Amino acid sequence: MSQLYSSTLLENAVNEFAKLPGIGRKTALRLVLHLLKQSEEDVELFGNTFIRLRKEIIYCKVCHNISDTEVCHICSNPGRDAQTICVVENIKDVMAIENTQQYKGLYHVLGGIISPMDGVGPNDLEIESLVKRVQDEEIKEVILALSTTMEGDTTNFYIFRKLSPTGIKITTIARGIAIGDELEYADEVTLGRSIVNRVDFTNSFK
C-alpha cells in the first residue's frame, strides 16, 4: 500500500527509518512524527550520535570487537587469560558470553559465518587474522563458540582445518539439554548427542 506524504522531506525520513530491520513503514512514520515533536537540539543530538558512531567507531585490532580504543578493554586487560581465545560470530555473542561471567580468556570476532548462499566466504571473515594470532602469540587453546546450524558447523570445520597444522588445542562449546528443560520435550538430535557426549558426574556441577 503506498501512502501519500504531504512533504518529500517527511517521505525521505520515513524511507530511511524503514530500511532498519524490524521497522515497517507505519512504525517508521510514527518514529519520524515523534522526532518532529522533539526540540531541535534533541534531534540534532540524535542524528549526531549516529554520525559519530559510524565515523569514529574502532574495531579492536586484535579481536575485532567494537571498541573506543585501538585495542579493546578485554584484550588490554592484564587480568585476563591471554592464552585462550574464544571464537564467536559477532559482537552480540561477546556480550552474551561476558554476561555469563564464566569466561576469563580473550575473544576473536569473525564478523559472520560461512554461507555461500548469502555470499559470505572465508575471505569476508576474520579467519586469516585468527590463524595469524594463533601462530604469533602464545595461545594454548581455541574455543569455537558458533551457532549450532549447518553454517556454524561448516565454519567450525573450516577453522579447524586451518588451525590443525599448528597443533593447538581446539575445543567447541558443549551441546546438550538446556538447564531447566524436561527431557521429554528435548529434540531427538540434541538428546542423542547429550547421551553420546555425556559428562562425568563430578564435573557436572562445576
Add this chain to the structure above:
Amino acid sequence: MRLNSISILNYKNIAQADLEFPAKINCFVGNNGMGKTNLLDAIYYLSFCKSHSNSVDSQNIKHDADFLMLQGKYSLRENEEEIYCGIKRRQKKQFKRNKKEYPRLADHIGLLPLVLISPKDDGLIAEGSDERRKFMDGVISQYNSQYLNALMQYNHALKQRNALLKNEMMTDATLFEIWEEQMVMYGNYIYGERKQFVERFIPLFQQNYSFISEDKELVGLEYKSQLHDASLAEKLVKNRERDRIIGFSMNGIHKDDLEMTLGEHPMKRVGSQGQNKTYLISLKLAQFSFLKQTHGVKPILLLDDIFDKLDEKRVTKIVELVAGDEFGQIFISDKSSKHWEEILPRINQSSRIFKVVDGEIV
C-alpha cells in the same frame, strides 16, 4: 482402524452431512460435481490436517458460510477417538482429539493412517523424477523420523554447494570439502534408507500388480541412484570443475529416481492408460501394506474415481483384493452405482452405497 461416523458442516459444496459408515466398503455415487470427491477429501482432512486438492483453507469453506466443521469418530486399536476440526475465516484452524486441542498440528498427523488413490497420482508416472522421490520420501518419513531431518540437511548442504559453484570469488578447496562432507554423510544415510525401503517395497508391489492384471504383463520397479556403483564423495570431488561450468551439482541423491517399466520399456512411453492406472494402484496399495506394517493397524483406504480407465475384469480384481482381510475400511467414489450393486452383495461384507446429489448425501 475404522471411521464410524462423520459429521460435516460447510465443507466445500457439502452444507451439512451426518453419516454412519459400515466397517468395510462405502461407496459414494453421483454425477460430476456433486461432491463425491469432497466427501473423500473431508475424510482425508481429518487424517492430514489439510485438503488433498486445495491447501488454502479459506477456500475449503462453503462459499456462503463463515466456518467449516468436521468431526469424525474412529475406532483405533481398542479405543474410540473423536477428532474435531474447526476453521473460521481469518482464524487459526483448530484440531481437537477427544475434546482436547492439539498444540501443534504435526502432533496429529500420523495418528490416523490413510492412503488415498486419486487421479492426481498420474504425475508419478508422467512427471519428472521429483514426484517419485517425493513418493519415496513421503512413505519413509512416516516410519523413520530421522529421515526427514537428514533430507532437509542434505538439501541445505546441496544448496550451499550450488551457491559455492556459482560464486567465482570462492574457489577454496577446503570449503568444497566441508560442504561435500556433509552432503556425503546425509546422502549416504538417505541412500541406505531408500534402498532398504525399495527392496521391501518391490515384492508387495509386484504381488498387487500380478493379482490385478492376472499375470498378463511383466512390470518392473527399480531404484536408480548414482550411488549404486560409485562413492558420492569421489564423484563430487571429481566433478567439481564440470559442476562449476554448469553451475549445479550433478551428483547426489537428489538425482535418484524410481524406474518404472512395462516389459522392457519405460512405463511412461508404452503404458496404456489402463496399464498406468493399474501400475499406480498397485504402487499405492503396496504403500498401504507398508503403512499397515509400520503402524500395526489397517489404514483407511480412499479410492477416488479410479475405475473409469479400467476394464471390468480389473475392476473386479481390485475390488476382490481390497475386500479381502488384508484391507480394512474403504471409501470409494464412482459415477454410477451399477457395478457396485452387482459386486457388493457378492463379496458378502458390510457395505453401503451413498448417493451424492448437489452436496447432499442420501
